[in-house]
Amino acid sequence: MFAKNEEKERNIIWRAVMSVTSILIILIAVFFLIRMFTSNPLEGRWNYEDSDLILTIKGNNTAVVECPERFGGNDIAVAMKYDINTDTKTFTLQTDDAAVRKAAQDSDGAVTEETVHSVLDSLEGTFDYNMEQNQLTLTDREYGSQMIFGKEYQ
Numbered sequence: 001m002f003a004k005n006e007e008k009e010r011n012i013i014w015r016a017v018m019s020v021t022s023i024l025i026i027l028i029a030v031f032f033l034i035r036m037f038t039s040n041p042l043e044g045r046w047n048y049e050d051s052d053l054i055l056t057i058k059g060n061n062t063a064v065v066e067c068p069e070r071f072g073g074n075d076i077a078v079a080m081k082y083d084i085n086t087d088t089k090t091f092t093l094q095t096d097d098a099a100v101r102k103a104a105q106d107s108d109g110a111v112t113e114e115t116v117h118s119v120l121d122s123l124e125g126t127f128d129y130n131m132e133q134n135q136l137t138l139t140d141r142e143y144g145s146q147m148i149f150g151k152e153y154q
Contacts, residue, residue: 040084046136046149055149063093070119074110078103078120092126
């Protein structure tokens, strides 16, 4: 095909192809290694086992809480801020007052700010987290109570 009768040219082409593929393999391996060690292990959509609470953890230190049962059947999503420390395996959720106000206003009076705060109070705080397969366990550092979430795949 290329360099039909020229052994020297075939060797040059073979070396070039092997060099390019080797570099590509190394780059892909480095990409996955970096991604594995720097990504957020909790990122995703988690369903609480004891109610219809859904916790969606995003990569930009934002967690979105949905709980239609406690919000009177309304589809209200409230953003919370979070910090994660993968070394000590701690996960801290903080209520964002502006997001609570916005959620109450978006509900057109169906839900008050106090109702939203009462739902988020159970989630606010620092938790030890443990992940096994598709299950996330958040253990309250002060009281030891646990919340177990199952991962939802879309």
